[in-house]
Amino acid sequence: MSAATVASARQRAGAVIDHVVRRFGPRVVLDHLSLTIAEEELVVLLGPSGCGKTTLLRLLTGLDRPDGGTVEVPVRRAIVFQGDRLLPWQRALPNVALGLSGPDARQRASAALAEVGLAGRERAWPKELSGGEAQRVALARALVSEPELVLLDEPFAALDAITRLRMHNLVRALRRQHHAAMLLVTHDVDEAITLADRIVVMSQGRIAASHPVPLSAAEREAGAAREDLRAALLADLGLANQL
Amino acid sequence: MMQVNPGPIAAAGIATASSRAADAPMTGTPPPMLSPTTYGLAPAQGREVFLASDARRVSAVSRWRKRLSWPLGIYTTPVAILITWQVLAEAGLLSPTAAPAPTVIARTGWQLWQQGVLGPDLEISLVHRAALGLLLGLGAGIVTGVIGGLLRSGENLFNGIVQILNTIPILAILPVMIVWFGIDELPKVLIIAFGAFVPMYLNLFAAIRSVDQRLVEMARTTGAGRWRLVTRVMFPGALPGFLVGLRFSLAFSILGLVAAETLNANSGIGFLITNGQTYMQPDQVWLGLVIYAILGLLADQFVRLLQRVLLRWRPGYEAA
Numbered sequence: 001m002s003a004a005t006v007a008s009a010r011q012r013a014g015a016v017i018d019h020v021v022r023r024f025g026p027r028v029v030l031d032h033l034s035l036t037i038a039e040e041e042l043v044v045l046l047g048p049s050g051c052g053k054t055t056l057l058r059l060l061t062g063l064d065r066p067d068g069g070t071v072e073v074p075v076r077r078a079i080v081f082q083g084d085r086l087l088p089w090q091r092a093l094p095n096v097a098l099g100l101s102g103p104d105a106r107q108r109a110s111a112a113l114a115e116v117g118l119a120g121r122e123r124a125w126p127k128e129l130s131g132g133e134a135q136r137v138a139l140a141r142a143l144v145s146e147p148e149l150v151l152l153d154e155p156f157a158a159l160d161a162i163t164r165l166r167m168h169n170l171v172r173a174l175r176r177q178h179h180a181a182m183l184l185v186t187h188d189v190d191e192a193i194t195l196a197d198r199i200v201v202m203s204q205g206r207i208a209a210s211h212p213v214p215l216s217a218a219e220r221e222a223g224a225a226r227e228d229l230r231a232a233l234l235a236d237l238g239l240a241n242q243l
Numbered sequence: 244m245m246q247v248n249p250g251p252i253a254a255a256g257i258a259t260a261s262s263r264a265a266d267a268p269m270t271g272t273p274p275p276m277l278s279p280t281t282y283g284l285a286p287a288q289g290r291e292v293f294l295a296s297d298a299r300r301v302s303a304v305s306r307w308r309k310r311l312s313w314p315l316g317i318y319t320t321p322v323a324i325l326i327t328w329q330v331l332a333e334a335g336l337l338s339p340t341a342a343p344a345p346t347v348i349a350r351t352g353w354q355l356w357q358q359g360v361l362g363p364d365l366e367i368s369l370v371h372r373a374a375l376g377l378l379l380g381l382g383a384g385i386v387t388g389v390i391g392g393l394l395r396s397g398e399n400l401f402n403g404i405v406q407i408l409n410t411i412p413i414l415a416i417l418p419v420m421i422v423w424f425g426i427d428e429l430p431k432v433l434i435i436a437f438g439a440f441v442p443m444y445l446n447l448f449a450a451i452r453s454v455d456q457r458l459v460e461m462a463r464t465t466g467a468g469r470w471r472l473v474t475r476v477m478f479p480g481a482l483p484g485f486l487v488g489l490r491f492s493l494a495f496s497i498l499g500l501v502a503a504e505t506l507n508a509n510s511g512i513g514f515l516i517t518n519g520q521t522y523m524q525p526d527q528v529w530l531g532l533v534i535y536a537i538l539g540l541l542a543d544q545f546v547r548l549l550q551r552v553l554l555r556w557r558p559g560y561e562a563a
Contacts, residue, residue: 061464062464063460063463063464078464078465079464081457081461083457085457085458085460085461087458087462087475087476087479088556088557088558089479089480089482089556090475090479090556094475098462098465098467098471098475099462099465099466099467125555125556126556127556127557127558141465145465145466
């Protein structure tokens with residue numbers, strides 16, 4: 001990527017990752033990886049487990065620092081982790097309002113809970129919530145700060161299939177409300193096709209392939225375009241022979 | 244009754260298989276579904292049947308059963324011992340000098356109270372010594388525990404010295420205290436404070452360090468500030484460990500109280516005991532012991548109550 005394109009991309013990008021390196025001892029997990037996420041774009045990062053997806057996400061949150069290259073992200077960003085990571089000693093509302101301050105914090109948190117379909121559950125303890133409900137509270141906690149970049153680290157992996165479909169609908173609905181760039185990490189090909197504007201496949205510490213998904217909601221459910229994309233993705237993941 | 248017993252389940256598989264073998268050739272129905280009649284006629288060995296029933300009535304019944312089965316709760320064993328003790332004493336099986344009956348001890352307590360002896364002694368022991376020492380010890384333990392838990396420099400400052408103090412028994416420092424501070428109230432208060440300080444520091448330090456790092460990480464990503472991180476994540480997360488420390492602190496400070504008062508005192512519960520010993524009044528000695536025992540019990544119940552109130556959020560706290 002030339003300097004000029006990087007500069008122009010930054011002005012409108014949700015995130016710019018430029019030749020990032022991350023090592024754990026002798027093991028190179030991210031090997032000069034570059035990825036740009038456009039404003040309001042939903043990019044799905046696909047890859048087998050252990051390929052460095054979560055490592056990349058942690059760099060984007062700022063929890064870890066790269067060993068080389070640059071990561072540029074908006075200050076207003078939020079992450080939804082694989083587990084709900086709710087504070088068990090706080091009820092739902094203060095959990096959502098954890099990062100908020102100001103007199104309207106409670107109203108905003110309450111509105112965020114309503115947005116994920118949990119109006120009226122403000123006073124529930126995390127132990128009283130089901131897995132899907134807890135994950136929705138975590139989603140509300142991420143969205144309540146009106147982030148420009150939302151990072152989702154396999155947020156639905158631990159949920160059952162039906163709850164996961166509901167969560168997909170919720171994510172689509174929330175995208176219409178919030179104009180944020182999103183990076184969703186998953187190892188589920190179908191989830192990727194359902195949600196993505198663009199699917200990037202990670203392999204050996206780099207982005208191995210990038211597939212735009214210009215499909216309608218119906219085309220994502222079934223059809224030749226979907227099957228072609230699915231086959232291409234499986235091939236990228238090295239699973240083509242096992243179909 | 245939440246336990247799952249694997250026995251009947253395994254047995255159920257065998258039972259179903261054999262009943263299928265018996266039924267299937269006759270009726271020709273597909274085996275996986277059990278027909279309602281089979282179900283009704285043979286509640287069968289190797290199976291468990293769970294029925295829906297009137298929830299409110301069941302809960303009322305079980306509540307009564309719970310109340311009747313253990314009406315005294317954890318006091319069951321102490322009360323049983325007291326009753327046995329009383330019966331054995333009345334039957335003349337226990338010598339009155341070795342172990343006077345509980346009623347005799349109680350009567351002695353009442354008499355001493357009326358003579359105006361017990362009241363001041365209690366006040367001196369509990370308020371002037373135990374409460375003051377606890378306040379000092381817990382205060383120091385909490386302040387240093389929080390600093391040591393939150394800051395690396397705090398750990399370097401306090402951890403070594405408290406680990407050293409932890410290996411020194413309370414009774415061993417008593418002579419040093421007397422040499423340094425005489426036989427006044429000060430060494431007694433300091434002994435109690437010492438007993439409370441060490442377990443509070445150690446437990447609080449460990450509790451703060453073992454707060455779930457995933458939650459700390461999460462709080463950082465929400466943009467919560469340092470103060471909020473400490474008050475909303477670190478402190479509540481360390482609370483269970485803090486309560487364990489409090490329980491040990493109370494127990495050790497009572498131990499310190501007994502040690503300090505027994506060695507030299509001219510007032511207080513320890514004095515009551517040495518006095519009883521000197522003048523051959525075993526019931527008075529026993530009264531002192533009983534008061535110490537009740538203090539220990541009250542301390543434990545106090546921490547239990549705190550746990551019940553403060554740890555409501557914990558899954559399964561009702562069982563605690």
